[in-house]
Amino acid sequence: MLKLPVYLDHAATTPCDPRVVEAMLPYFTEKFGNPGSRNHQFGWESEEAVETARERCAAIIGAQPKEVVFTSGSTEGNNLAIKGAAEMYALKPEGQEGRGHIITSAIEHKAVLDPCKRLQKRGFDVTYLEPPRDGIVTAEMVKAAMRDDTILVTIMWANNEMGTINEVPQIGALCHERNVVFHTDATQWVGKMPTDVEKDNIDLLTWSSHKIYGPKGVGGLYIRRRKPRIRLVAQQEGGGQERGYRSGTLNVTGIVGFGKACEICANEMDTERERLRALRDHLESSMIKNVEHVHINGRPERRLAHITNMSFGFVEGEGLMMAIKDIAVSSGSACTSASLEPSYVLKGIGVGDDLAHSSLRFSLGRWSTKEQIDFAIEKLTWAVNHLRELSPLWDMHKEGIDISTIEWAHH
Amino acid sequence: MAYSKQLIDHYEKPRNVGTFGTSAQVKERKDVGVGIVGAPECGDVMQLQIKVNPDTGVIEDAKFKTFGCGSAIASSSLATEWLKGKTVEQGHEIRNTEIVEELALPPVKIHCSVLAEDAIKAAIKDYRQKNGLPVEEEAHTH
Secondary structure, three states: OOOOOEEOEOOOOOOOOHHHHHHHHHHOOOOOOOOOOOOOHHHHHHHHHHHHHHHHHHHHHOOOHHHEEEEOOHHHHHHHHHHHHHHHHOOOOOOOOOOOEEEEEOOOOHHHHHHHHHHHHOOOEEEEEOOOOOOOOOHHHHHHHOOOOEEEEEOOOEOOOOOEEOOHHHHHHHHHHOOOEEEEEOOOOEOOEOOOOOOOOOOEEEEEOOOOOOOOOOEEEEEOOOOOOOOOOOOOOOOOOHHHOOOOOOOHHHHHHHHHHHHHHHHHHHHHHHHHHHHHHHHHHHHHHHOOOEEEOOOOOOEOOOEEEEEEOOOOHHHHHHHOOOEEOEEOOOOOOOOOOOOHHHHHOOOOHHHHOOEEEEEOOOOOOHHHHHHHHHHHHHHHHHHHHHOHHHHHHHOOOOHHHOOOOOO | OOOOHHHHHHHHOOOOEOOOOOHHHHHHOOOEEEEEEEEHHHOEEEEEEEEEEOOOOEEEEEEEEEEOOHHHHHHHHHHHHHHOOOEHHHHHOOOHHHHHHHHOOOHHHHHHHHHHHHHHHHHHHHHHHHOOOOOOOOOOOO
């Protein structure tokens, strides 16, 4: 029996794996010590647990344990990496202009874009690359934007809305040739795809626990220690934990869970990926077969296996979500926000506003089943057809009117 | 965000969906007024059609089609219900605030009711223009 609602929004967050919860439990009650307490058993066992977790977290990205700093998640990790590197490698002191050039892309998460905007106010120059319709940020694009004063490049590994995969190892190689620090927001990537910070030429990498079946409120920042050694200006000061990069008592339970989640992903991601790819492809091909005017956003063959972003022409995304209320997905349209702006990511790659308003993101996960996907296909097919019956744009399309030629009265 | 029962009812069982003919046909019909407001880029397009008895000035039937979120669909569905049986003048008096109240629209969805009021006015204006009747100028701006 299918349990409703069906959760297909794993790119937003994932449930904790029960094995993760089990690993965490003792650290709430019996083993509650502060790892900073160096003089008693309680502190020692907590510290040991944190260091075991650090090894597991380092292993999944091919790093040394000492290179991993625990954070509260990717927002903090991105802020620390971007602001911390910019301040450390600034060409001129605070208060002056021309402090250095930063390259990022228009399709990054807000947790990257907003720190970059903040740095613009602090005397740094930022270039926002706009990838073409396929959604891929290439090394070629980064190369073309490089300047003599470029100090930092920050490009996400996989995009959260489309699952598209950027040319991260190649961009990293380019940065290393030019002695530019390279950061990647790998929140959607790590735990799903094999990662090796050495081979992939990464200096700073952000990832998060709750996207990989670990608890919320914890994440990791990889900071390269050799060839080259990367340093950051801390953004949070206090007790000097995490080698001074991140003061604050360690979130031991969260870190233990994060470590366990990384260990499980490292063991299972290859089989999980292929299983989810088959389900995702089944969802896409069925929808393309069942209804007309389905567009896959992002270059199909260069995407994470568990994500699909589909636009259903002549149907509005939020209305569609309401029509499939037994399925939890995410809408590219942002009609709920006062701005009425659709996804800046889809707009950033040149998807028209109308199709951006018609997009939904489905992201599958560890417990997604064929039965759930078949249910989604059935509901979605019904909903698209139903809403097209209600759609004046669909009528116009059927009458052969090109909607893009109509002069709409804008509000 | 939880939607009201009335809103969900109109969304799930929309009243008066349809048209009084193709766009070319309704253009020729003097008893039909058509209002199309919004834009695909904004995520909302409402099309409202009224069929008026030329002798009595009563709106005998109304139909809608809407591209938009659940609140937009429900607002236009409700508008057609309210228009039926009213005179053109009475229809012109429908205010978006009444729609907000009836459907308990949350603040972020108020624009859907504004759009519905605009669609009503646009349909009435179209009917009046087709029949050489005086068209009231819009005082309403947003």
